[in-house]
Amino acid sequence: MEKRALKLSVNGQEYEVFIHPKTLLVEVIRDHLGFTGTKRGCETVSCGACTVLVNGASVKSCSVLAVQVEGMEVTTVEGLEQDGKLSPIQKAFLDNGSYQCGFCTPGMLMSATAFLKENEGREVTEHEIREGIEGNICRCTGYNSIVRAIDAVAKGTYKEE
């Protein structure tokens, strides 16, 4: 049960933390590194509030052992901004009112980001957008405003000014 060193990159910055092997990725992100944008919700792989990207792929950080991401690149909601400006999907969420309490938003943004990246340059259907956020539960919005925001970015409405 010795602590071990774990090296990982979060939002482009290298970190080294000393952790028990049972430490979960969400604990490293929030408690060790202070990126509290990532939320802990159900902690049973159900709600998606803890979603982050690992090497570009979305995962639920409440259910990934931190030691398993050794040497990998993690992106949290704090890493979405570009040069101090909100990313297109963040702007679209603001414009479309895609949140109420905001608890699901960081995870939702990460799933949306992965979805948009995967489908870059391709037309996407509403059904595909809804499948893209299937792992994220929102108890407030009813999803429509979230789907509209993702659709707007997919259609190129938020291309770099």
Next chain:
Amino acid sequence: MINDFNYLKPGSVKEAFEMYAEHDDCKVICGGQSLLIVMRQGMVAPEYLLDIKGLDELRYIKYDEKDGLRIGATTTHREIEKSPIIQEKYPVLSLMETKLASIQTRNWGTIGGNLAHADPAGDPAPVLIALNANIKVGGKNGERTMPLEDFFKDYFETALEKGELVLEVHVPVPPAKTSVAYQKFNLLDSDMGIVAVAASITLNGDDTCKDARIVLGNAAPIPKRVKNAEELLKGKKFDEKLFEEVGRISYEESEPVADIHASEEHRRHLLSVLTKRMIKKAWEQARAVA
């Protein structure tokens, strides 16, 4: 709370075999998508945890026209879903994956972990058994291969012996004019199925049934073949009445449990309807394949 465990990280499959043989009270973790939940609940609290997630030796999808498909145990669900060769040659496998849990779980969870977990509601097992798949397991004392059908022993119990890992799933090339259909019934796409049915139909040149394999999911402690129904189909022509009868056999032979999601009666009913539909669908698809 997850218990304090000693963490073992092998650098190769060989080393994993040795570590697994050396340590008593040792549990394997791959993606942890199922294991961490039960560890958090305190239901599993091993002294050692053997982490095989990083074993890229077991992370592959290989296809050969004679040998068929081989998928390594640490391959993720998402890699199977997105594999062009699987989409082309075994579309039912890719489609099944698109409905398995959420994208996040598919990105981290693995096929080996799914099969070793042996949840009777698991999606890959019925489809792979309908496809006549084999599973390769092994440990320090060697490897063995068995039909996947024989791998499942009871609720969450498998044929794995102490010190053995799941290594690979092998799906042979299907016979000519064969197609497999699969559907699970659930209320939310990303949930475990309340029940599920996989059906494989092989046709003769004259559109009669040459061979059939029907596998029920979450209908019994392990994936359940309905051999009486399969026999009934052989030699017969496409016939809705016959499919009705086959559905009735599924109804009778299943042994589902009742829980908050569905009563036993409702599950049997769903199984009979899905059996009928999947046979019909596989049959129609089989007509279109070479």
